[in-house]
Amino acid sequence: MHCCTKKPEWLCRSLCAICLWLCATSSFAEGIVISKAEARLTEEGYQLSADYDIQLSHTVETALKRGVTLYFVSELTINRSRWYWLDTDVARNEQVAKLSYNALTQQYRITHGSLFQSFYELKDALRVLGHQTAPPVPLAMLDKEGGGFFTRLMKKGSDCCSALAQMRLDVTQLPKPLQVNALTNEDWNLESKAYRWEIQPPLAEEQP
DSSP states (O other): OOTTTTTHHHHHHHHHHHHHHHHHHHHTSSEEEEEEEEEEEETEEEEEEEEEEEOOOOOHHHHTTTTTOOEEEEEEEEEEEOTOOEEEEEEEEEEEEEEEETTTTTTTEETTTTTEESSHHHHHHHHHTTTEEEOOHHHHHHHHHHOOOOOOHHHTTTOOEEEEEEEEEEEEGGGGGHHHHHOOOOOOOOOOOOEEEOOOOOOOTOOO
8 A cells, every 4th residue: 555545645745755855864874984994915014094984963063163173083903813812903003183174264174193184175174084094014013913823824824814994083082061062962973883804814926
């Protein structure tokens, strides 16, 4: 039975329009979602990178435009599993990026340490902010930290390590008056789920 039975045609059209709008807006929900992650083997070693789709809630975007600086923390980690104990980190890279807005120039700014980029559109700033890259992790370091673990697993043809990517908005860096509200308001809960994937030991012919 159709949902519009015995209902005016205009009401059916309105209901359908609302449903389509809800379906369209659901893909733009607030939060941080990882869209791509990889561990690329280069001449310097494994280089981790991740791309995030960042959608600010109305509350957070309003605070940004009113002069509140947002601190985003991204993590890219390589670790190895141990069946007899907890996993151990082989290499861990954590970066903090600041997103701010200048009302005078009407520009958004992303700051990494002493480096910064400016943007006129928030979507462009979020796109650049969402791309995170860690310094390469040398293969020699992986083998040393694993006590020959890499070499042994290459001979067995088994997996060696796994990688993790994650990003979050650090509410502890907000101004004090906002911190209490941010800790209890879901609008400020911007954090991606931890994404893990396996890193295959490189074959001898694949090593740079």
